[in-house]
Structure formats: C-alpha cells, structure tokens
Amino acid sequence: MPRRTKGSLEREVRAVLTAASQPLTPGQVRDALGGDLAYTTVLTVLSRLFEKGEVARETLGRGYAYTAPYDAAELAARRMALMLDDEADREAVLTRFVHGLQPEDEHLLRGLLSQ
Amino acid sequence: MTTSVVAALAAMLLFVAFGPRLGDRLPPAAATVVLTVGSVIVAGSTGLVLAVLALTWLGQVPLIASMADWSAAELDASSPIPEFIAVGGLALLLAAGLRLLIRAVGRGRALVEVRRAHRGAPALVIVVDSDRPDAFATPSPGGRIVVTSALTEALSPAEQRVVVAHEWAHLRLGHTWWLLLADLAEAVNPLLRPTTGVVRHAVERWADEHAAREVGNRELVARTIARVALLRHDAGNPAVIPAATGGQVPRRVRALLAPSPGRRPWLAAVLVVLLMCSAVTTVAVERTGDALFDGVGTVQER
Incomplete structure (x- = not known):
C-alpha cells in the first residue's frame, strides 16, 4: 500500500468518522482504515484533529471515542478561526x-x- | 561603468525618496499599480547592480577566472570598481538574496496554510465563531471572505454589506498579489519600506472606494471603518501592526468624507519617467559590465 501523507491520512480518518453512525475508538478507526497502520499513528492523527477542533471526542472506558460532527462549512469556519x-x-x-x-x-x- | 552605476543608484534613490510622497497623492488604484511595479523594478535593479559590482571582484578569484576564461590580472587592472565597493556589493547581494528567500518561503507557507484551511468551504463568506471583531479576505482566485460572529453581531445589515463589499473588492482585484509583490521587493531592498507602506494604504483605499460605489454611500463606508476599528480597539486587539500603517484608519475615514479623489495623471507620469530612468540606467550597468568582461577575455570568441 502506498505511503500516506499527513494530510491525506487526516482526511481518511475524518471520512471514517463521518461515515460511522456512532463514536469510534482509535482501534476501530485503525481497523476501518485497513489495519496496516500502527495504533500510535492513528492515535496521533486523532489527537491532532481534536486539537485543531475538527473532530469531537468523549470519554469511553479509559480512553476516548471520536466523532466528526461538523459539515464542510462548519469545518472551514473552525479552521479559519485559527487564522x-x-x-x-x-x-x-x-x-x-x-x-x-x-x-x-x-x-x-x-x-x-x-x- | 562607474557613471552608469552611479546613475542607476541615483535613479533608484530618487524613486525610493519621492515615490511614496508622489504615490500617496495618486488615486488608490494608480498608486498601487505604479508603486508596486516601481518597487519590483527597483528591487530588480538593486540585485543586478550589486551582482555586477560583486562580479568585478568575484571574477578575480583564480578558479572562477579560469572557468570563465578571462584573465584575473587583466580584470583587476581594468575594473574601475574599487575592491571594497565590489566586496561590499557582494555582501549586500547575499544579504538581499537571503532576506528574499526567507520571506518568500514564509509567505508561501502562509498561502498554503490559508488555502488548506478553507478548502471545501461551500460559501464565499465564512462566519467564524469568535468574540473578536474581525474581517478579512483570503487570496484570490478561489479566496473567501471571513467575518467573525462578534463583528456581525455588532454591525447593522447595511454596515455588514460595507465590510463584505470592501473584502469582495480585495478578492476580485487580486489585492493580495500586489501587496505580496511590494512586500518581496522590500525584502530585496529595505529602502523600499515607505513605498510598501503607501501601497498597503492605497490597496485599502482602493477597496474602500469600491465599497462606496457598491453601497452608494461614502459616509456609510467611512462610519463602518471607524466603528470596526473602534470595536477592535475596545476588544483589546493589540496594535502589533507595523508602524507604517499607524494613522491609516483616520486617513481612510477622512478620504471617504471628502469628495472622491481627482486623477492627477501628471503625477503618475513623473513616477513612470523616474522608473524608466531606473530601468535604462540598470540596462546601462549591465551593458558596461558585460563590456568589461568581454575586454578581459583571454580567449575571444567574437
């Protein structure tokens, strides 16, 4: 499988979360992406997206489960807020x-x- | 050669000294175009003159002389440029190159970052949830107008229209690119700083006049600018703006409260003549430099 760039991996992770009907744990996100990624890689991408305000998360057990509640317009607005x-x-x-x-x-x- | 170098520097200094003063009195669109094009010409001329000066010294380095097939001793004997000036030229050239590189990379990164941020945004106007009153446009083509919720809540619909019309003018007229050109020229030749300041102001005035035409009310535009500036000020936005832009908001407001500016074609003509002098003398430096190196060739092909 070709190596993903940072940006394209973020997009894929967001797409997985958007398609999901419930919050996903990092492990579930990794499985949905095809499973060839290290758990820590997925975790890093998810925390980065959370820091940028592009995904939301809730506590689940000892970790977090992530959702992507924003549409394209909201996403752009959240990103522009950082500008x-x-x-x-x-x-x-x-x-x-x-x-x-x-x-x-x-x-x-x-x-x-x-x- | 000395004459052409002195003439080129003189033309450059004349533009640097009088360009901003004359440009400030031109209508905003003309001021933006003439001063930006002028800055780019002066920056190019700066680079070329420094390069020719530097070469009269660099050409004497044995390795370079042997590669370029000219005689280092003859060059030393026939070059009219004193060594300390040539070495100084080289130092300034390297500094200018480095400043340009650093600035171009920084601005390039910011362009990519901004573009990524609004990728996929479905609408032209993006309202950002923020308690800081602010509005800006991102670079065209495909740019967006960003307005914060704090600003839209504080302004009347008519005033909001002014803000959008002003930013829409920036977008449509590609103002970012004029500003960037002037900004990069200033990286090459820091003497252009006052010129760049005038370009920044002219671009805002240009967009103000467009907004005034769009809403058909100069006073409304003037009031909106004053109100937004005070809103930002009251919200505690630090004035971390270059000193050159200080006092520009009152000037924009006053310009809008006065009748629309005249055209003053003769002022633009003076600036264009100054720039032509700069261009012609720069070409002369290049020619005389070329002739110097042709004269010291050990292997003459022509």
Whole structure:
C-alpha cells in the first residue's frame, strides 16, 4: 500500500468518522482504515484533529471515542478561526478590513463618528 | 561603468525618496499599480547592480577566472570598481538574496496554510465563531471572505454589506498579489519600506472606494471603518501592526468624507519617467559590465 501523507491520512480518518453512525475508538478507526497502520499513528492523527477542533471526542472506558460532527462549512469556519491570530507571514497574505489603531487615532475616530 | 552605476543608484534613490510622497497623492488604484511595479523594478535593479559590482571582484578569484576564461590580472587592472565597493556589493547581494528567500518561503507557507484551511468551504463568506471583531479576505482566485460572529453581531445589515463589499473588492482585484509583490521587493531592498507602506494604504483605499460605489454611500463606508476599528480597539486587539500603517484608519475615514479623489495623471507620469530612468540606467550597468568582461577575455570568441 502506498505511503500516506499527513494530510491525506487526516482526511481518511475524518471520512471514517463521518461515515460511522456512532463514536469510534482509535482501534476501530485503525481497523476501518485497513489495519496496516500502527495504533500510535492513528492515535496521533486523532489527537491532532481534536486539537485543531475538527473532530469531537468523549470519554469511553479509559480512553476516548471520536466523532466528526461538523459539515464542510462548519469545518472551514473552525479552521479559519485559527487564522485570526496575527502572525507576520499570515498577516502579509490576508487583506484585513482594518488594522490596529494608534492610541491617538482613537480620539480622532470618536470625534469623526460623533460629527 | 562607474557613471552608469552611479546613475542607476541615483535613479533608484530618487524613486525610493519621492515615490511614496508622489504615490500617496495618486488615486488608490494608480498608486498601487505604479508603486508596486516601481518597487519590483527597483528591487530588480538593486540585485543586478550589486551582482555586477560583486562580479568585478568575484571574477578575480583564480578558479572562477579560469572557468570563465578571462584573465584575473587583466580584470583587476581594468575594473574601475574599487575592491571594497565590489566586496561590499557582494555582501549586500547575499544579504538581499537571503532576506528574499526567507520571506518568500514564509509567505508561501502562509498561502498554503490559508488555502488548506478553507478548502471545501461551500460559501464565499465564512462566519467564524469568535468574540473578536474581525474581517478579512483570503487570496484570490478561489479566496473567501471571513467575518467573525462578534463583528456581525455588532454591525447593522447595511454596515455588514460595507465590510463584505470592501473584502469582495480585495478578492476580485487580486489585492493580495500586489501587496505580496511590494512586500518581496522590500525584502530585496529595505529602502523600499515607505513605498510598501503607501501601497498597503492605497490597496485599502482602493477597496474602500469600491465599497462606496457598491453601497452608494461614502459616509456609510467611512462610519463602518471607524466603528470596526473602534470595536477592535475596545476588544483589546493589540496594535502589533507595523508602524507604517499607524494613522491609516483616520486617513481612510477622512478620504471617504471628502469628495472622491481627482486623477492627477501628471503625477503618475513623473513616477513612470523616474522608473524608466531606473530601468535604462540598470540596462546601462549591465551593458558596461558585460563590456568589461568581454575586454578581459583571454580567449575571444567574437
């Protein structure tokens, strides 16, 4: 079987969770993917997806069971939420409606608004 | 050769010094295009002039001279460029190359990251659940407009329309790409920083004017900009913005409250002439450099 890239594995894991009718444990996800992956690999991918807010999880026994409750629009919105932090490179490729204000700008603007 | 190098540097410095001032008084679309194209020409000219200077010294390294089939001793004798200038040119060239590489890789990564984030999003406008009032557009083609829930809750429907119209103008006119070009040119030649600042402001003004036409009300656009800026400010968004963008929000608001700007074609013409001088002198540097190396060839093919 060809090696999967990080991104494609994440997509496959999400697809498995979306197709499932109930929450899946990492072991069940691994079986659904064909079983040639290490348990820890699947676990890593699931925790990463959870950190990114793309899947949800609930406690089951001593571990977690995962679900994918978001549709494409919600998923994009959750991912874009992470883009809100200012970061120099990202700042350079996004066109923001307004950037920050200098302290003296505040009075100026309040003055202009109250006219 | 010395004359052409001095002329090329002079043309470059003239643009760097007067470009931002003149560009600031142009209508936003013209300012964006002329200053961005100008920045790219100046950056290219910077690289080329530095490369020719560096080569007059590098060419004397025995290994390079033997590979390139010219005489190191003759080059040393006939080069009009003092060694310390040539070595300085090499150092600046390497620094510029490194800065460009680092910036291009960083921006490239951010582009991929942003694109991945909205892959599969079914709608043009994505509303993000956040208590931070904010709105931005991602790069075109296929870009999206992102608005936070905090912003939509605080704005009236008419004001929301202004925000979307402004971001839609950024998307449709490919503003990110103009900004990126100016930004990368500035990596090559940091003297272009004020020019890049003016391009950033011009792009916002360009989108503001589009939004004003779309909603048919300049004052509404002015008020919306002021309100969103104050909302962001009140929400405690730190002003971690480059100093060059400071004071730009009040300027945008004032520009919208004044009648729409005139065209000033002669200002654009002055800038274009400056740029042509820069281009012509750069070509002259390249030619005279070429002639220098042709003259010192031990094996002349032509």
